[in-house]
């Protein structure tokens with residue numbers, strides 16, 4: 110232990126934890142940049158990573174909405190779906206304002222055009238939902254957004270003439286690269302770049318005064334308001350901002366980058382719950398924590414599809430093979446559930462929180478907290494006269 | 498010194514059949530130290546909520562520095578120059594003490610340099626003797642320290658009128674002393690202070706003027722000595738069983 114402490118203090122003095130953290134982050138980014146160039150990696154592995162990046166965007170933006178701004182929404186997947194479905198519909202049918210007699214044909218939209226429109230509509234719906242949610246708190250907000258999300262999913266399922274129903278809807282392919290290997294490579298970098306851009310944008314917001322106001326709103330809306338924070342404005346703003354991020358991510362991911370079609374099944378409450386679970390495991394109040402939580406969870410869930418246990422000492426199974434293959438199937442989700450329960454019970458800030466705090470050096474400033482609590486042992490909270 | 502002009506004109510608030518605030522009129526036009534007293538349930542907190550924009554009056558109007566503020570959202574009233582604390586403290590728990598100060602700081606002066614605001618925050622926290630807690634999460638503070646933090650946050654808003662709802666209730670005597678000093682300083686700074694308490698003795702010494710609420714109505718408004726010997730006030734206090 111003494112050695113560890115000495116290493117720690119040496120690091121604090123010479124390099125600084127923060128810089129060490131940035132260096133580590135740099136290495137991780139380098140790894141991701143290098144990964145698809147590793148010839149031994151299959152296209153399947155790259156696909157897993159691409160979907161990992163997508164879920165990292167979903168969970169980190171949910172962390173901004175729920176963990177930082179305190180809006181525990183279940184509508185996140187629906188906003189993603191709006192981005193994707195709108196892009197797909199525009200790509201197929203164009204835009205028609207029947208009453209005005211104006212129409213823009215589908216052909217006149219590029220894939221990027223459809224993605225932009227999908228993103229904007231997701232933001233617009235975010236504006237409306239944010240406004241409708243203004244007076245709802247905690248459980249009511251969750252219930253409302255579940256209802257909204259289910260309503261959207263069922264609409265997509267039943268209006269199959271337009272949406273393709275359970276078969277889903279394909280969007281206009283964003284990249285048109287014939288060679289599969291080359292295509293996968295570009296898709297990988299595109300999704301990774303999108304993740305980085307989204308994280309940067311969200312960190313910029315979180316570290317600006319807006320981020321401070323969002324957290325104040327999360328802690329106590331009335332107090333924040335009394336301190337001069339326009340709670341209505343920031344609540345709507347965070348809904349619009351995160352809706353646009355996931356709308357964009359959805360429209361790009363399903364434009365044949367990560368998946369060739371959006372299906373209503375993707376919008377089920379279970380899928381939304383997974384997004385939340387990833388964020389909780391990684392750390393709801395940390396964007397990078399939630400992103401890492403999602404990526405690692407996706408990766409492990411994939412890796413655990415099949416567990417291969419090699420037999421020792423040259424033993425063989427009756428069929429002559431030397432390994433036991435366990436088809437984990439749904440069991441991996443059970444393991445995942447246990448991890449989530451453990452996190453909520455013992456590490457409310459997420460499994461990655463200790464690491465992130467250590468690198469930020471925040472724990473240094475906090476060390477004395479416990480001692481000071483009893484310093485001024487006043488009679489507080491006893492005067493329980495009711496407020497309001 | 499900023500100009501001060503708070504004007505309440507026949508302000509009322511009903512909760513169902515309960516007339517919590519009953520046609521209250523008064524004005525504050527100079528940096529006074531005003532005590533607002535009344536037994537528990539007299540309507541002091543409700544009146545504070547009406548003035549600070551947390552509640553909308555059933556009838557009546559409120560003007561602050563020439564702007565009509567009744568029914569305006571709380572943040573707007575705050576920006577117009579009225580700051581308040583809460584009877585039950587409302588620290589932003591999972592934010593540090595400094596962040597608690599920076600929220601009103603940046604809300605009030607969005608264009609200021611963060612460093613300047615932080616410097617000002619440190620200064621105020623020093624005045625309140627809680628500068629050693631700057632980087633603590635405010636939920637780790639004792640109740641008394643949280644009250645001090647609320648008082649500090651107010652100053653970041655540079656308000657012209659401050660309403661303190663029961664600032665001494667349940668606070669350790671040592672911290673109460675700090676609160677007294679705070680009140681004097683803020684008053685010398687040229688701000689009007691409305692000091693709310695259900696306990697007449699607590700504010701009697703401090704105030705230049707007393708407002709007395711009873712069953713939602715303002716039954717006295719004047720110099721402390723005169724108010725104290727007012728038969729209606731004596732009746733209101735003696736005719737009531739005080740619970741603390």
Ligand SMILES: Nc1ncnc2c1ncn2[C@@H]1O[C@H](COP(=O)(O)OP(=O)(O)O)[C@@H](O)[C@H]1O
Pocket residue numbers: 495496497512515517535536537538539540541542543544
């Ligand atoms: N939100 C509310 N809804 C209904 N009644 C309320 C509400 N707030 C206060 N009251 C009632 O208004 C009256 C005045 O309360 P309050 O303003 O808290 O008094 P004080 O602060 O002087 O002790 C009380 O009868 C109280 O029960």
Ligand SMILES: [Mg+2]
Pocket residue numbers: 494495496497541542543584
């Ligand atoms: Mg009260």
